[in-house]
Amino acid sequence: MSAAETRSGSTEEKSDKWLDAYRDPVASLYTFTQCITLADIQADGDWKLIIADLGTGMFNMKLKVYKGTNLMSENTIIDLPTGVVTFYMDLNEPRTPAIAVASGPYIYIYKNLRPYFKFTLPQIEVNAVEEDLWNQMKESSLNVYVLREMLEGMRADGTPLTVRSLRFLQLQDGADMVAFAEMYKNTPLKKQTVITCLGTMKKSMAEEDAISCLIIGTESKCIYVLDPEAFTVLATMPLPIVPVFLSVTGMFDVEYRIVASCRNGCIYTLKRGTTDTEKSFIELNSQPVGLERIGKTIYVGCMDETLQCFTSKGKKLWTVQVPASITTIEVLDYKTKGFKAVLVALSNCEVHLYKEKYLVDIIKTDSVVTGMRFGRFGREEGALIMTTRGGGLIIKILKRNVVFEERDLTGGPPAAQNVKLNIPKKTKLFVDQTMRERENAVAMHRTFQRDLYLLRLRAAREYAKALDKSMNPISSDPTEPLKLAAQVQGIGPVFKMTVNLQNTSLSQASVNLLITFDFDDKLYNFKKTYIPVPMLVPGLNYAFETFIECLSDKGVSDNVKVYVLKEGKNIPIITGVISMPVSETLVVV
Amino acid sequence: MGLFDGLARWLGIKKKEANVLVVGLDNSGKTTIINHFKSEEYKNxxxxxxxxxxxxxFKTKSLSFTAFDMSGQGRYRDLWQAYYRECHGVIFVIDSSDKLRIVVAKDELDALLKHPEVQRKRIPILFFANKMDLRDAVSSVKCSQLMELENIRDKAWHICASNAITGDGLDEGIQWLTDQLKDVLVKK
Structure with a gap:
């Protein structure tokens, strides 16, 4: 399908940052980020796209090389590919890199698009008991059912078994088991590991086309470093768990750092000369789906819909919540502009571009992107290769004069938060006080506690006294539940006092009550000093009034007490204390 | 214009001069095309x-050309616009075998056409769909379709398939440009 046809069929709106170079929704590619790479494999300045296609997942695995939009070559791969990298393995001119395809326990090396070498990972020692069992089988001294039972027991104990034993355990039918055992019992038992991830590392020079080592992560919880010329294992680094993603920097002979994210959701860092991986690791709260590194920061896409960023020392810098689950992540390194960011492909058919923690661009696609690679393709510097879940291939080119807004408008603390407050310097007094407090902390606390107790005691005493003398405006006598509120109106010398009484009981009426006042008769003259109170119906508010004349013109005032009494009792039921306002002098006109 | 110049031109000794800007992506064949027109002794x-x-x-039968052969590399493409003012015509070279980057060429062409210096002038644009000899090259018709040349309404344009190494199609294109430029220069 040509570019023109696909482009006209495209429904997405035009982006101001990306050019749609190619779109083939039916390229029938089944691949992932680890199996896509870009390299100048013919040393002609025209970079090719190399894709290891997983075919159907069972058959038809192919190594495909695209020149521009045309398929240039196809090589069949025997087993499922788990990673593709290109690397320079010699110093021959022209400088053509080799392609390494990881598949099962093997690394297939292609040079000039032809199979060149097959490297097999070192074998793992077979469990002695398991080997013994198969040997007995060979000598026909063992029944297949016994063998099965024994192997099952070993598996239940957590012993890692060989592929042959595992396959044997899968068989259900007795005849099949016998046939299987007959077929394989004479071949020696071998145990091989499987490659999980693949990377490259420069050996001793930092140049673009310097010789590189292959870094291989395996199912046997090991990372191997392969010498590119002799294909020998230069270093073996054990890990506590199976690695799934690798990020490698540095040079093998100088200093390097391998960051591996593992199946237990931890990220381990391996350095030159360190063997202790347990010490420095990052524990994620979710499984990683992608690991990338920009400079000294590690970006991890997690299954809990977050993009997390760590320093190389393992300190978490930030976490960004993304709107959908992440399928893969990839670094966008646009060298001509010195722009580095992280592309995050999401399951809602979008690819988000994060510059640090800020979302700077969104690419919409018509299918979920499962594989991405950004880099030089053909003669174009900023090409983004995307493969989709439906098998499509999309190529976009970053516009030459693109500008990304480095910060988005939403999010982040307000600017005012960063303004420094003008805090005055500490005075000598403050310092002395602080010193004193520090030295005498215990004594001060004790004094404070003693005073607090005294205060509480006093409060309790006063309360008891008030209860005793019914000095409070709400009755404490359960037989006469009353509420008193008194107020004084006027500016003087004559005031009006209103006493409000309310029976707060639910059903019981109050009878035989009277109101009287306690005052200084040199200062005040009450018109009524005795008010008989009628029966108080529960809930209603009764108001009683009297006039008070202030006798002094010297501007003094006093407290006046209101007593509510019951006939035949000498202790008041309730008491209200009213502080009288200062009287205005009588103006005689 | 002096009397002597006019006389010389009438006699065919001195030709009219035209400035053309040669642009296009890197590796499209701009320098090779110019090289073809140079006389034998100056050829690279x-x-x-x-x-x-x-x-x-270089000279054709009736015109003397001054060609500004611009670099097509990404980092030099910003230089192009500095020469829009002086040019009488534009030669835009497209690598017709690089299907992937035709969209980039289109983007650069759009930027060129949108530039105010180009917009206000009447300048002919000649497109060379170069490298037509290559196996995966697209035809000149397809090329003009991909570049959406039919949308250029206010400029005279012409596209011809070419092979700069053998020189096929180049003379045809330059002939068209010469005719166009003569019109432009006469009207000035």
């Missing part, structure tokens, strides 16, 4: 990627 035998730009002169 190995063409290297142009840095910045080069000024070349």
């Amino acid at each position: 035998h190995d063409i290297v990627p142009t840095i910045g730009f080069q000024v070349e002169k």
